[in-house]
Amino acid sequence: xxxxxxxxxxxxxxxxxxxxxxxxxxxxxxxxxxxxxxxxxxxxxxxxxxxxxxxxxxxxxxxxxxxxxxxxxxxxxxxxxxxxxxxxxxxxxxxxxxxxxxxxxxxxxxxxxxxxxxxxxxxxxxxxxxxxxxxxxxxxxxxxxxxxxxxxxxxxxxxxxxxxxxxxxxxxxxxxxxxxxxxxxxxxxxxxxxxxxxxxxxxxxxxxxxxxxxxxxxxxxxxxxxxxxxxxxxxxxxxxxxxxxxxxxxxxxxxxxxxxxxxxxxxxxxxxxxxxxxxxxxxxxxxxxxxxxxxxxxxxxxxxxxxxxxxxxxxxxxxxxxxxxxxxxxxxxxxxxxxxxxxxxxxxxxxxxxxxxxxxxxxxxxxxxxxxxxxxxxxxxxxxxxxxxxxxxxxxxxxxxxxxxxxxxxxxxxxxxxxxxxxxxxxxxxxxxxxxxxxxxxxxxxxxxxxxxxxxxxxxxxxxxxxxxxxxxxxxxxxxxxxxxxxxx
Amino acid sequence: xxxxxxxxxxxxxxxxxxxxxxxxxxxxxxxxxxxxxxxxxxxxxxxxxxxxxxxxxxxxxxxxxxxxxxxxxxxxxxxxxxxxxxxxxxxxxxxxxxxxxxxxxxxxxxxxxxxxxxxxxxxxxxxxxxxxxxxxxxxxxxxxxxxxxxxxxxxxxxxxxxxxxxxxxxxxxxxxxxxxxxxxxxxxxxxxxxxxxxxxxxxxxxxxxxxxxxxxxxxxx
Amino acid sequence: xxxxxxxxxxxxxxxxxxxxxxxxxxxxxxxxxxxxxxxxxxxxxxxxxxxxxxxxxxxxxxxxxxxxxxxx
Numbered sequence: 159x160x161x162x163x164x165x166x167x168x169x170x171x172x173x174x175x176x177x178x179x180x181x182x183x184x185x186x187x188x189x190x191x192x193x194x195x196x197x198x199x200x201x202x203x204x205x206x207x208x209x210x211x212x213x214x215x216x217x218x219x220x221x222x223x224x225x226x227x228x229x230x231x232x233x234x235x236x237x238x239x240x241x242x243x244x245x246x247x248x249x250x251x252x253x254x255x256x257x258x259x260x261x262x263x264x265x266x267x268x269x270x271x272x273x274x275x276x277x278x279x280x281x282x283x284x285x286x287x288x289x290x291x292x293x294x295x296x297x298x299x300x301x302x303x304x305x306x307x308x309x310x311x312x313x314x315x316x317x318x319x320x321x322x323x324x325x326x327x328x329x330x331x332x333x334x335x336x337x338x339x340x341x342x343x344x345x346x347x348x349x350x351x352x353x354x355x356x357x358x359x360x361x362x363x364x365x366x367x368x369x370x371x372x373x374x375x376x377x378x379x380x381x382x383x384x385x386x387x388x389x390x391x392x393x394x395x396x397x398x399x400x401x402x403x404x405x406x407x408x409x410x411x412x413x414x415x416x417x418x419x420x421x422x423x424x425x426x427x428x429x430x431x432x433x434x435x436x437x438x439x440x441x442x443x444x445x446x447x448x449x450x451x452x453x454x455x456x457x458x459x460x461x462x463x464x465x466x467x468x469x470x471x472x473x474x475x476x477x478x479x480x481x482x483x484x485x486x487x488x489x490x491x492x493x494x495x496x497x498x499x500x501x502x503x504x505x506x507x508x509x510x511x512x513x514x515x516x517x518x519x520x521x522x523x524x525x526x527x528x529x530x531x532x533x534x535x536x537x538x539x540x541x542x543x544x545x546x547x548x549x550x551x552x553x554x555x556x557x558x559x560x561x562x563x564x565x566x567x568x569x570x571x572x573x574x575x576x577x578x579x580x581x582x583x584x585x586x587x588x589x590x591x592x593x594x595x596x597x598x599x600x601x602x603x604x605x606x607x608x609x610x611x612x613x614x615x616x617x618x619x620x621x622x623x624x625x626x627x628x629x630x631x632x633x634x635x636x637x638x639x640x641x642x643x644x645x646x647x
Numbered sequence: 648x649x650x651x652x653x654x655x656x657x658x659x660x661x662x663x664x665x666x667x668x669x670x671x672x673x674x675x676x677x678x679x680x681x682x683x684x685x686x687x688x689x690x691x692x693x694x695x696x697x698x699x700x701x702x703x704x705x706x707x708x709x710x711x712x713x714x715x716x717x718x719x720x721x722x723x724x725x726x727x728x729x730x731x732x733x734x735x736x737x738x739x740x741x742x743x744x745x746x747x748x749x750x751x752x753x754x755x756x757x758x759x760x761x762x763x764x765x766x767x768x769x770x771x772x773x774x775x776x777x778x779x780x781x782x783x784x785x786x787x788x789x790x791x792x793x794x795x796x797x798x799x800x801x802x803x804x805x806x807x808x809x810x811x812x813x814x815x816x817x818x819x820x821x822x823x824x825x826x827x828x829x830x831x832x833x834x835x836x837x838x839x840x841x842x843x844x845x846x847x848x849x850x851x852x853x854x855x856x857x858x859x860x861x862x863x864x865x866x867x868x
Numbered sequence: 869x870x871x872x873x874x875x876x877x878x879x880x881x882x883x884x885x886x887x888x889x890x891x892x893x894x895x896x897x898x899x900x901x902x903x904x905x906x907x908x909x910x911x912x913x914x915x916x917x918x919x920x921x922x923x924x925x926x927x928x929x930x931x932x933x934x935x936x937x938x939x940x
Contacts, residue, residue, distance in 0.1 A: 351797070
């Protein structure tokens, strides 16, 4: 140990990804608010000519928040906490430092190019896999770099056992790699045809129903491996560390890990209920989605019980508040999902606003809160300054919580209303509503949803301001805080 | 065994991978062969239709429109016959969508016509006053990418053995031949349209995006 | 010709049962080895709490000072 006296964890890559998280968060969510508003007020489609229509911007929104905000959030926290739980600094290996930096810059440039390509109307029209093949290749390279970086660090670790968070990060790495590769198998038409037409165009390796199968296998599980698995990794580190309480049951965390791995990938076919895939497969999809509640709740309950005897921290520490409420939203959306995949519920819910509603109580509540909390926890340690303002975190928390509640209630009502109107028949068995009636009926809910988005987005701006202030002008800390993050009132 | 896995990150990773991969294999692979057979009489897209389909794809119309009629009376009454797996055999990518902000379009060709689409794409509110669909006026001036569509048809013919140039099927031929064929098809559609710019362009031998898109929408039956 | 979809059904059901057995086996393993005093899983929780670079690892990585084994 003696020789390591001056050694410190190196957060330079974690910091870069932190900046990217904030940048993409603001970008992606602003576009989200804009497209929400476009449904309520269609005139807003024409703000930026052909680049501003709902159909161009919706993939920009989803991809910026998933591959911009979320993935950089994952990597920011990964580069921070992996060093700590492995007890090895990146500074100990020049090679890993280089890979880490390369990882960031390639990612950043790739992400910007991706956004531009979508705005230009270059899209493969497979949801969350819209990028055309050149960008897919960049993404694969970035992913490989992460793999080298992660397994390299694991190779020189001092701590023999991998902490549970590392398990989840490894699973994220493997899961996304597999899903992304298989779903994006495509043949560039330019090369096969001998140089005719656009170089960007490609055709999917799979056609029709098969393509749908692969796509929703991807779509569902990418949500698992981007929005669930790494977030659990964060929570298993940040909640214990911030509260000073060890995980309630480490064994339960191991168990729910394997439970999640076994079950999650089976549930994908619930996206295909009442489609042309065989009946029994749809049923199995539903059943496994219901079983999925168990491992998800295993993790969530474990997190909540970690606070046992320390619930007073919930009122005292807004970061704990974010973490605990995030876990609660996780429980909510993991029970809502299985309910939606029950066949008779799905018959009404599919194609309606209830589905984006479900997605958003997961991503805004669980993913968003965890990421904000993680970055806030990291800030005093990375920048060696106390957090600029506790009040602002409180304000952010309440604005965003109100936003989320408004959002999902509006979407529930909108979804069920529309689902019911589509199928409503009069006494003679004729459809009661024309399609446009069912659109017009949603207007008030879409206005509420927009408002909810504005609330959440203002929270994000407050967060960004708080972070920037923390980085630049907050009081400096002489010593790294042990548990609770220091913050000025 | 479990203990050993916990200590060996490499084999741990292999274990995780096997667990997550096999689900995919069992779930997806076997149904592949079944689902990809086209229904009887289904012809591959013509180059013009394919160009239209690519516009649909690149503009992400799927963000608002599904192409999947589910087996409920309320849906078949509204949109027509239930969708069959084999009808999508030539759709790469599939365009089912996941959200119906607008109506399903899988059989829109049965009840909407060229001139209806023309007015609607130019200004949806002029046809359906409460519509929230964006207008796409730029499709009337931008030209469709026929060459890319040809490249795509050639690719699926070569790589996936899509039956172009089969007897009674869709003819593909050389690039020049398909350009000419696409123009012939475009002329038929433009004849039903009013927009002067579009008519002029087609007369000049160019094909605006809207013409290709309508060719595709008309084919959805 | 055997129906592929049927094969798929069987494969799926068999694999599910296998997985359930493994998962339950794991639960047993966890609790048994802790009862027998072979291992203490809960101590790993400390990895997160005591994570300064100078802290003593809960379990030292033996590979670090020896020649690297191909387990990276």
